[in-house]
Structures are given as C-alpha cells and as structure tokens.
Amino acid sequence: MSHSWALALVLLFATGAEAQVGSAIPSMPARSDSALEATTTMLASELRCPVCQGNSIQDSPSELAQEMRSVIRDQLRAGRTPDEVRAYFVDKYGEWILLAPKAEGFNLVVYLVPILAIVVGGVVVVRTVRRSTTGPAQGA
Amino acid sequence: MNWKRATTAVAMAIPVIGILAFGLTRDPKAIVSPLPGKPAPSFALSVFAPGEGATALNVGDTVRLADHAGQVVVLNFWASWCLQCRDEHRDLSATATEYFDKGVRFYGLLYNDQESFGLRWIQEMGGQTYPSLLDPRTRTAIDYGLYGVPETFFVSRDGRVAYKHIGPISQRQLSQKLDSLLRDGAGAP
Amino acid sequence: MTRLIGAGSLLLALGVAIYGALALMLGARRRHAGLLRSGQVAVYAVWALATAATLAMVYALVAHDFSVKYVAMVGSRATPLFYTVISLWGALEGSILFWIFVLTSLAALVTYQNRAREGLLVPYAGGVLMLISIFFLILLVGPANPFSAVFPVPPDGPGPNPLLQNHPLMAVHPPLLYLGYVGMSVPFAFAIGAVLSGDIDNDGWIRITRRWTLTAWMFLAAAIIAGMWWSYEVLGWGGYWAWDPVENASFIPWLTATAFLHSVMVQERRGLLKLWNLNLIVSTFALTILGTFLTRSGVLSSVHAFSEGPIGRYFLAFIAIVLIASFALVAGNSERLRPTGSLDTAVSRETVFLLNNLFLSAFTVTVLVGTLFPLVAEAIRGVKVSVGEPFFNRMTLPICAMLLFLMGVGPALPWRVASRDVVRRQLLPPAIAGVVALVLSLLAGVRSPYGLAAFMFGGFALAANVREFIDGALARRRAHGESPPVALARLVGANRRRYGGYLAHLGVLTVTLGIGASAMFRTEREATLRKGEVIEVGKFTVRFDEVTYREEPQRGVLAAWVTVLKGGREVGRMEPRMNFYPTSDQPVPTPAVRSRAAGDLYINLQAFEQDGSTATLRVIVEPLVPWIWIGGMIVCLGALVSLGGGKREPALAAARVRAVPPVRPTPVGLEEPAR
Structure with a gap:
C-alpha cells in the first residue's frame, strides 16, 4: 500500500487541524456563563450537521460543526433569542437543518x-x- | 378468499409503495439551498493569494462584497485538502480570465485550511488567476450555508445569490451560467 | 476458476430455487407426494449451491483473486486476514451473497426439522422461502453479481471501507443482523403457509412461528446492541444511538416482533388476536425488507449507508409484491381468523398484553413515520426536512415510560382474573420500589421529567420482575427444602418460557438504566492542549503527553498519548487515534475508551497540530454505559432460556408446578398453554 499517500493525507489533515487549533481558543466555553452554555448545547442538539448527514452539530466531531456551535454561542451572547438563532440557520441551510421539523x-x-x-x-x-x-x- | 377485504388491504399498501418509489427518484444529498434569490451575505475578507495579471490584488487587501454592486461575482469555496477542488481548478482559472473584461469578478474562499497550505497548493496547481481570500473561523462559509467543498456561488448584479453549484464545476457550466446572468442583467443600470 | 464456480453455483441455485418453489407450491396444491419430495430435495440443493458460492467468495477474498469484481472492490493485499474474511459482508454484493447463504441455510434447517410433520404447512412454507430466495438470487446473478469478471485484473484493491475495518465488532454486528433479519423470513413463511394450506385454525404453525420469531428477535436484539456498541467505539462522538434511518430500520421490525412475542400468548391461551398476530408477523417481515431497502437504495442519507447500490428498484418491486400478496392473502382470509375464545375480566394479564401491543404499535408507527416523513414531505411539499433525535426523543420517551410501567404490571397480574385484592397485593411492593427509585433519582440530581419517569417506572418494573424470581424460589424452598440457588435454577428450568421472558425484561431494564444514566449524567469537555497540559472532567484528569505516528500495513495510525489521573494518582495511559486509510479522504476517528462497571472514560482525538505540539481532545465521562451491552446480553440470555424449553416442556412443567403449593391465588399462570 502506498505509505507515502497515507502520509500525505496525514499532512493534508494536519493542515485542517492546525487551522482549527489556531481558532479553537475563542470557541472554548465561557465558564462563567453556564446558562449560555446550556442554551448553546440545546440549540446545537437541534441542528443537523451539514457535513456528516446524521448527527447534530452538538454531537459531530467535525470542524464545521465546532464552528457552528461557536456561531450559536456568539449570536446568543449578542442578545439573539434561540428562535432567532434557529431562524438564522434555517435561512442559510433550509428547513433541512432542523432535526425536529x-x-x-x-x-x-x-x-x-x-x-x-x-x-x-x-x-x-x-x-x-x-x-x-x-x-x-x-x-x- | 374475501376479495373485497383483500382489495382494501392492497389499496392501503399502494401509498407506501408510491412514497418509496418517489424516494428512488430523489437524491437525499442534493439539498436545495434556500439562498438563491436572496441577497448574498456580505463579507469583508482579506486577500492571501493575489491572483494574476489584470485580476491581481495586493495581499492583505480587504475585499468587500458590497464594493461589487453592479458586477457579477463568482465565489468559489475551496481547500488544499479537498481532492475534488483539483478537478475544477483549471476551469475556474480560465473562466475567470475570460470573463474579467465583461465585469465578472472571481474570488476563491479558503475553507477550513491554513494560509501557507493554500499558497503551496496554488503553486502546485500552477497558479490561480483570481484572488483568494481567507475566511477566518469559516464564518462566511456558514453564512453561505456551506455543506462542503467545493461549492460555487454566483452573485448577480443586484447583489443576490443567483445560483449555487455543489461539487466541481466545469468551464462549460461556468460560462453557461455567467452568460445567462450577464444577459439578464444587461438592461439593468 | 473460482469465478466460474461461484457464478455457476448462483445461476444453478436460481434455477433449482425456481423449480423448488413451483414443485412445493404445486405439489401442495395438488397433494402430489412426488412433487413435494423433489421440492424438498430442491431446498437442500439450493442451500448446497449457495454455500458453495459463499465459500468460493471467501476463497477468492483470502486468495486475493482480483479478477473477481467483489474482491477488486473490497480486497487488498495489505488488509489483515481477519478483515479480509469479514469483508464478505462489507459491501452490497457480498452482503446479499451472505444473505442468501443464511436464508437458504434456514430454509434447509426448517425443512429438515419438520420433515416428519404431516400436512401442507411445511411444503407451503418451504415454497414461500424458495420464492424469497429467488428474489435474492436474481439480485446475485443480475445487478449485484459479486462474481463479475474484472479485466484487466488489477494487481491490488482498495481494501474494505475504512469504517468497517477499523473495529472487530464489524465481525459480529452484520452476521447477527442478517440472522435477525433473515430469520424473520421463517415465521413469515409459516404464517403464509398456514393461510395457504387452510390449516389456519390448527395452532401448530403458531408454535413454529413463535419459536422462530423468538430466535430471530434474539439475533436482532443482539445485532442492534452490537451496532450501538460499534457506533460508540468507532464514530467518535460518545453516543450509541442517533435515530439514524438505518438504525431505525433495524429497530422497527424488532418492535413488531416484540409485540408478537407478547400477543401470541393471548392467542395461545385465549384464542384471541389471531388476525392481529398474523398481521404482526407479515408486517415484521415486510419491515425487514423495507429496512434493507432503506439501507441499500440510498433513498435516505445515513451515516451507516455502506452498501448502497443500484438495486433499489429491485427491492421496491419485491416490497410491492410482498406487501400486496401477503396483505391480500391475510385480509382475504381474515374471516377465518375469528376469535375462538374470550377474556374473563378486563383486569388481567391478557389486558396488559393488549396495552403492551398498543404502545409497541404506537412506537412502531412513530419511528416508521418519522423515518419516512422526509420522503413524504418532499413528495408533498417539495421541501427537504429532517427528522432526527430531538423529534424521536420527544415522541417516543413517553411511550417508553408507558412500556416500562406495563413491564412491571404484566408479570404482577395473574392471567384471567385479577381481583382488586390481588392487584393491590401484587402491585404495592413494586410501587414502593418505584417511589424509592424516584426519590433516589431526584437526590442524584435528575430533573428532566422523562428521566424521572424512566427511573420510577424502571424501578417499579425491576421490582415486579425480580419479585417473580424471589417468590417462586421461596415457594420452592418451602415446598422442597431446596437451597436458594437450586430453587432458583429449578424454578427457571421448570418453566423456561416464562422466566426466560422475565430475564429478558431484566435485560431491557439494565439497558434502560445504562441509557438513562449515560444520557443524563454525561459530562464532557473539549480543549486544545499543549504537551503536559491537563483537562479535568468529572473525577478524571487527563494529561496530554505526545503525538506519535506509526504505519501499519493497511493504514497509518496517528495517536495522541494521554495519561489518566484520578484523585492525583495515575490510573493508566490511553491512546485516542486517527487512522488514515489510503482509500479515504477522511481520517477515521478511533476513540480510546476506558470501561469500568461504574462507567466509561471516552476520549476522542478531534484534531492535532502538525508538529505534535498540541492536540484537541474531547473527553467524555459516561456513567454506566457498559450496562447497555451487558443488558443486551441478558436479553439474549433470556431468549435462550425461553427457547430451551423443549417440546416435552408443557406436561413436565405442569406436573412440577402442581407440586408447588400456590404462592398466590392464581398459580395457573405457571403452565404452558394446554392444547
């Protein structure tokens, strides 16, 4: 089997990973606000992860899902209501993104x-x- | 055999079969984006790959969608780790040059990747004729309802999303869509 | 050569199966002994040919014969032997081949088991099994032919789907699933056989059907649990059930089969629900085919859709034939399925079974409608919608709570008649246990109403079922002076069917406990750590040590080494990994799981920096997860105990039971139904 290819893949993914590492700090939970975290988790469990088809963005380990969680958190922090956050994602991705119709x-x-x-x-x-x-x- | 009951039972099975038959004609992965027809989400992103020739911008310049009112804009989300992006790269570059004089602007948006890897990829692929932008924390990608890469968005002259193309795009598809967009908007101021 | 043997066997098997179906059906219709005998031989012959084809494929896989299409698709020289062999069911064609192997084996087995049985039931059932085999053989010689030639012969192949070769549970889950799915063909065949032979009033078929449903049900339960376990160990999000269409597809027929296993007792004892039971059997089979269709045709997107292919249309035609033919047959003969008995009173175990069937049916409808709704919505509204976890949790948890409640009431109530006095005496102790469970879960910090209901009714049902064992054993001890273990063993041995059922209940309750606790007390954190940095989750402190990369023949393994500390003391090292397979553009996450009876520590490597200086880890503490797997094993053990009740059982059990002084007013329930 072509090991060099496997290694190339590692490197390719390291790329994506690194990009994510660099950005992971702001997405760390704000420990002070547990209510914000709870609402974020609730909303994230209701939204379907676009890149993995089945899981919610709460469950999905993908980077996009991680960023989407932080979008939720940021929007909540900016004072949007859960309904407005949901509406934002429906606007972008369609009704498809709601795991409960x-x-x-x-x-x-x-x-x-x-x-x-x-x-x-x-x-x-x-x-x-x-x-x-x-x-x-x-x-x- | 009571044929009346038998027929009733069969009649009840028909809709189920119908729904399944309908399902076979659909692709569950082809999700229609709600964006076309809506105003394109605005962005202000910085250039990391300058592009070539007439299309070139300076590295570090900020590109705003708002500055392109009256122009057709093509946004292509890509990444260095994306295998399918290699298939469309040549076609995109060629079409960008071809339509530059008609007022069409192409931008690449680097998705979930690192600047240095993006630059190396462009070099490996023999250059990219149009500028590519950094999308920190994939916020613009999420704004555009991105499912993955590559995806290509066409923004019409009035600043609306006209089309969204999922997967690698070809030169023919690009010019078809651009021609129709340029035609539609020809009468507009 | 292998190709010719395999393809030839399949083609021949198709011909023989067609002959067998005709011979058995016509022979039964005309009561022609010669035809029937030749049909029987045909059943064995189809089995032998299918076995030959399957062995040929295994040989081709092991010998890396890349001239065989399927081997070129899933084989690779670098794949370890173990995964090479199990890649037999790793993709569409091979899994259909394995399916026909299991189906024809079961057909041959039931034909052999019942060779001495008089009447036309067995020939008709055999004919139905041959008809089903014909469908799968058509797939195998046509659109899903695994033995097609590949030219030019490639020097090597891509290997199995990375997700499927990343964990040994893949050796277990698919065969169990096929045994469960395919096993449901046997009760279906006998139910249709009973209708066709006109022998519908004779309850002989219901006995065969019940035993085979229980067998297939057990395999299906094991398969579902093994699938959950596999998801948990492989998918990297610390969950085991996501209400994914493919998961639902395996769960729905299990629900209808569960309903049947309960309601069949009402038919055996009271002569009621005959039509309903027939419908349950037919539906269960139809649902297994529907499940296969959903998995294989790609009409719904799923994390588990590994074996999609262009066979959707064939399956659709098959579903149409199965639904139309069997519903027409059952409905057309429904007048002959009138109740022949009655209930004594409204308050009795029989009524609880009716309610159990009501809620299991509602459960089935909910999951089925939820799974298919995206298709319906798209057909009617033209809009894609999703139906996922939040919907299913909201809709099914109240039903689950009711079922848990009934699981406690059923065993506590006697058959036939339950006076108010008996009801009070029987239900009071479990009710107390339920309240205790409620208080305990409140103290433990459970606040969600569903969680509280689950623990309360779970405690109630647990007490009711455990009490059956204790009461029975105590009675035996009093009567025979046996020591407690002996008394318990003999109690179960004397009525395996009944106590096997209670054991299965205990298994389900164990699963419930595991799911409830892990869902409600799950704590997780995610962080990007530099070397030497720690993350604290629950009682655990996880320290990131280093990232290593090593190459194995079939893959590259990137591991983040961590040290786990508990109370400041080092308790072990763990190695969450990403496995890189050359065929996949995605790394396969391979979480590290530290399992203890009290729960799991689950660590997934989400990302890492290229120079190995940082790793992003998701650390999850999930209490009691292993009890889900253990509970699944208890369920299967219960089914095995039940199945062990041999044919001589009723008389023996009745005789033994009579020797036991009644512990409560209605010891009648201890016998097998007299017939």
Whole structure:
C-alpha cells in the first residue's frame, strides 16, 4: 500500500487541524456563563450537521460543526433569542437543518399520526376487551 | 378468499409503495439551498493569494462584497485538502480570465485550511488567476450555508445569490451560467 | 476458476430455487407426494449451491483473486486476514451473497426439522422461502453479481471501507443482523403457509412461528446492541444511538416482533388476536425488507449507508409484491381468523398484553413515520426536512415510560382474573420500589421529567420482575427444602418460557438504566492542549503527553498519548487515534475508551497540530454505559432460556408446578398453554 499517500493525507489533515487549533481558543466555553452554555448545547442538539448527514452539530466531531456551535454561542451572547438563532440557520441551510421539523402546516402530520395511532389503537383495545369479556369463568 | 377485504388491504399498501418509489427518484444529498434569490451575505475578507495579471490584488487587501454592486461575482469555496477542488481548478482559472473584461469578478474562499497550505497548493496547481481570500473561523462559509467543498456561488448584479453549484464545476457550466446572468442583467443600470 | 464456480453455483441455485418453489407450491396444491419430495430435495440443493458460492467468495477474498469484481472492490493485499474474511459482508454484493447463504441455510434447517410433520404447512412454507430466495438470487446473478469478471485484473484493491475495518465488532454486528433479519423470513413463511394450506385454525404453525420469531428477535436484539456498541467505539462522538434511518430500520421490525412475542400468548391461551398476530408477523417481515431497502437504495442519507447500490428498484418491486400478496392473502382470509375464545375480566394479564401491543404499535408507527416523513414531505411539499433525535426523543420517551410501567404490571397480574385484592397485593411492593427509585433519582440530581419517569417506572418494573424470581424460589424452598440457588435454577428450568421472558425484561431494564444514566449524567469537555497540559472532567484528569505516528500495513495510525489521573494518582495511559486509510479522504476517528462497571472514560482525538505540539481532545465521562451491552446480553440470555424449553416442556412443567403449593391465588399462570 502506498505509505507515502497515507502520509500525505496525514499532512493534508494536519493542515485542517492546525487551522482549527489556531481558532479553537475563542470557541472554548465561557465558564462563567453556564446558562449560555446550556442554551448553546440545546440549540446545537437541534441542528443537523451539514457535513456528516446524521448527527447534530452538538454531537459531530467535525470542524464545521465546532464552528457552528461557536456561531450559536456568539449570536446568543449578542442578545439573539434561540428562535432567532434557529431562524438564522434555517435561512442559510433550509428547513433541512432542523432535526425536529417545525410543528406547523404539513409537518404536523409527523406529530399527529403517532398520537392518532394511540387514540385509535386505544379505542380498538377497549372495544376488544369489552367485546371479549365474558365474565369470570370461576371465582378467583 | 374475501376479495373485497383483500382489495382494501392492497389499496392501503399502494401509498407506501408510491412514497418509496418517489424516494428512488430523489437524491437525499442534493439539498436545495434556500439562498438563491436572496441577497448574498456580505463579507469583508482579506486577500492571501493575489491572483494574476489584470485580476491581481495586493495581499492583505480587504475585499468587500458590497464594493461589487453592479458586477457579477463568482465565489468559489475551496481547500488544499479537498481532492475534488483539483478537478475544477483549471476551469475556474480560465473562466475567470475570460470573463474579467465583461465585469465578472472571481474570488476563491479558503475553507477550513491554513494560509501557507493554500499558497503551496496554488503553486502546485500552477497558479490561480483570481484572488483568494481567507475566511477566518469559516464564518462566511456558514453564512453561505456551506455543506462542503467545493461549492460555487454566483452573485448577480443586484447583489443576490443567483445560483449555487455543489461539487466541481466545469468551464462549460461556468460560462453557461455567467452568460445567462450577464444577459439578464444587461438592461439593468 | 473460482469465478466460474461461484457464478455457476448462483445461476444453478436460481434455477433449482425456481423449480423448488413451483414443485412445493404445486405439489401442495395438488397433494402430489412426488412433487413435494423433489421440492424438498430442491431446498437442500439450493442451500448446497449457495454455500458453495459463499465459500468460493471467501476463497477468492483470502486468495486475493482480483479478477473477481467483489474482491477488486473490497480486497487488498495489505488488509489483515481477519478483515479480509469479514469483508464478505462489507459491501452490497457480498452482503446479499451472505444473505442468501443464511436464508437458504434456514430454509434447509426448517425443512429438515419438520420433515416428519404431516400436512401442507411445511411444503407451503418451504415454497414461500424458495420464492424469497429467488428474489435474492436474481439480485446475485443480475445487478449485484459479486462474481463479475474484472479485466484487466488489477494487481491490488482498495481494501474494505475504512469504517468497517477499523473495529472487530464489524465481525459480529452484520452476521447477527442478517440472522435477525433473515430469520424473520421463517415465521413469515409459516404464517403464509398456514393461510395457504387452510390449516389456519390448527395452532401448530403458531408454535413454529413463535419459536422462530423468538430466535430471530434474539439475533436482532443482539445485532442492534452490537451496532450501538460499534457506533460508540468507532464514530467518535460518545453516543450509541442517533435515530439514524438505518438504525431505525433495524429497530422497527424488532418492535413488531416484540409485540408478537407478547400477543401470541393471548392467542395461545385465549384464542384471541389471531388476525392481529398474523398481521404482526407479515408486517415484521415486510419491515425487514423495507429496512434493507432503506439501507441499500440510498433513498435516505445515513451515516451507516455502506452498501448502497443500484438495486433499489429491485427491492421496491419485491416490497410491492410482498406487501400486496401477503396483505391480500391475510385480509382475504381474515374471516377465518375469528376469535375462538374470550377474556374473563378486563383486569388481567391478557389486558396488559393488549396495552403492551398498543404502545409497541404506537412506537412502531412513530419511528416508521418519522423515518419516512422526509420522503413524504418532499413528495408533498417539495421541501427537504429532517427528522432526527430531538423529534424521536420527544415522541417516543413517553411511550417508553408507558412500556416500562406495563413491564412491571404484566408479570404482577395473574392471567384471567385479577381481583382488586390481588392487584393491590401484587402491585404495592413494586410501587414502593418505584417511589424509592424516584426519590433516589431526584437526590442524584435528575430533573428532566422523562428521566424521572424512566427511573420510577424502571424501578417499579425491576421490582415486579425480580419479585417473580424471589417468590417462586421461596415457594420452592418451602415446598422442597431446596437451597436458594437450586430453587432458583429449578424454578427457571421448570418453566423456561416464562422466566426466560422475565430475564429478558431484566435485560431491557439494565439497558434502560445504562441509557438513562449515560444520557443524563454525561459530562464532557473539549480543549486544545499543549504537551503536559491537563483537562479535568468529572473525577478524571487527563494529561496530554505526545503525538506519535506509526504505519501499519493497511493504514497509518496517528495517536495522541494521554495519561489518566484520578484523585492525583495515575490510573493508566490511553491512546485516542486517527487512522488514515489510503482509500479515504477522511481520517477515521478511533476513540480510546476506558470501561469500568461504574462507567466509561471516552476520549476522542478531534484534531492535532502538525508538529505534535498540541492536540484537541474531547473527553467524555459516561456513567454506566457498559450496562447497555451487558443488558443486551441478558436479553439474549433470556431468549435462550425461553427457547430451551423443549417440546416435552408443557406436561413436565405442569406436573412440577402442581407440586408447588400456590404462592398466590392464581398459580395457573405457571403452565404452558394446554392444547
């Protein structure tokens, strides 16, 4: 196997890593403000990481996700509300970035179908029990 | 067999099959950017690679999108570690030179990379005809809703994002889009 | 040569499978003994041919025969032998080949097991299994042919997907998953066979179906847990479940199979829910195929989509055929599936099973709808949306809480009739345990309502299930003077099915505890450290020592060495790494995990400076994570105990149980259903 290639890759990635190291200090949590951190974490868990498809930007180890977390933190610090931060990312990336679809319009389907399933299923269960109950065959 | 019930059951399966069939026609990774049509996010970034000839700027100059009102601007996000960026590099450089006189400005934006590696890459690739800018902490990339590199944005004369291209772009695609942008805006002041 | 053997076997297998399906189906329809016999031989022959093809592929992989397309795709001379062999299931073609190997093996096994069984059930079931095999064989000789020729023959290959050769759990997870997925074909085949043979009222098929569902369910549970473990060890974010479409695809059929394993008892005992159970079996199978479709066709993006290919259309056609044919058959025959029994009272274990099925179904619907919703939204609105972790957590955690609650109520309530007195006596101690658990979790600092509900109902269910073992063992000790361990062992041995079930409950509760604790008490920090600098997380202090780079035959390994200190004392060194594979433009993170019963210390190398002077580390302390894996093993152990209950079990168990004085008013529940 071509070791030189592997090494080249290491170097290539070292690049990205270095760029990130240089910038990592400002993204360090501000220890004084735990409420800010909690809101950042909450928002970051709701947003989908663009480069890794499945994870939230809270979970993703990618550099972009890391920067996006710091964007959230900066915007919150600048006085934006969580809704405004969400709106910012939706503006840039589309609804796709929200890991839980906004509960409005057609999206309500995904929230209501499970509830409907429980209600309808509950009615069926009650009816089944009523219809099938013949009373105790013998005393307990 | 009770055919009526059987038919009802089958009828219920059809929408599921339909949805899955629809899914096959879609690419989950092709996410439509909401940006086209909206004003392009502004930026003020400094030049780290000057470009060549007429297009050249001084290293350290600040490029503001706002200064390009009335011009078509092409923004190409790239990185030295990005393999696909190598495929489009020649086409971008050539097209930038070709359209410079028509008032089109090309800028490269270095994504998640280091200046020195960017410069070395440009050297390795035999130069870049247009200037490249540093995007500290990928803030501009996030402003542009970047999913990865390479991605290319076309900003029309009125300062709106006209197109977004994901993945390596070819000379033909570039000129097609630029021609149509220049045509559209021809009547505009 | 290998190519010819492999491709030839597959082609031949397709022909024989077509013959087998026809012979078994027609033979059963016309009651033609000769045809049936030849059909049976065909089942064995297809198995032999599929095995030959699979062995040919393993040989080609090990011999690095790059003239074989699949080997050229996933093989490489530098890959260690172990990963070369398991790359059999590392990409699409090989995994379909492995699938057909498992499927035909199971077909041959059930045909052999039931060779003496009278009637048309087994031939029809065998015919259905052959029909399923035909589909996968068509894939293998057509669009997913692993034995296609490569010319010119490359001198070497790229090796398996880096993520798949980065951890030995990849040897475990896929085979388990296939055994679970493919295993669900057997109950499906017998359910369809029962409908086709008209033998639907005879409960013989339900016994075979139940045992095979339990078997496949066990493998699927093991596969899901192994998959979680693999994600945890490989993906580098310290999580094990992200509600990713592919994860959901394996979880959904497990839910319906779980529902079946409970509701089938109501059918066995009370003659109710026959149609419902048939539907659960058919749905479970359809969901395994749907899951495979979602994984393979690339319709949904996923972190786990390793084996995508151009076979989506084939799978879609297969799903359509399966759904239309089986739903039409079941619905068309639904009138013959009327209840033949009744319930005594509304308050009984039977009713709890109904509720359990209600919530498991709701769970299934939630996950299924959530997984497919992006497609629906795009079809209707033309907009891409995501449905991920926050949605699934919000929607399914209340359902999980209800299921935990029912898991405690079910074992506590007797079959048939539960008087108010019995209910109170049975539920009071678990309820106290639940309140204690609630108080303890409040004291531990849990504040989220879901967390509190999970711990409260978990404590409740734990007490209820443990109590079954204690009460039963105590009764035996009183009756026979046995020592506690002997009493416990004999108690379980005397009614394996019942206590196997309770054991599985304990396993699920253990998993719940692990997930709950690790999700709620997780602490993490990320920092860029210079050599010698430390980061403190929880009780641990992690000191960054150095970065090293070494080359292994198939990859480059970049390791950040750290020293772990606890209370100022050095407790070990860890080596979070990035592995660089030549085929990947991304390094594969390889977190270092220090596992103890109390929890894990998880360190991922996020980034490093080129000269090795700094490293960015993400350090996570996750309590009780290992209990998720242990709980999964307990679940499987429970299933094994249940399966161990042999055919002579009912009579024996009943006889033994009668010797035990009743511990509570309704010892009836101790027997297997009499039939």
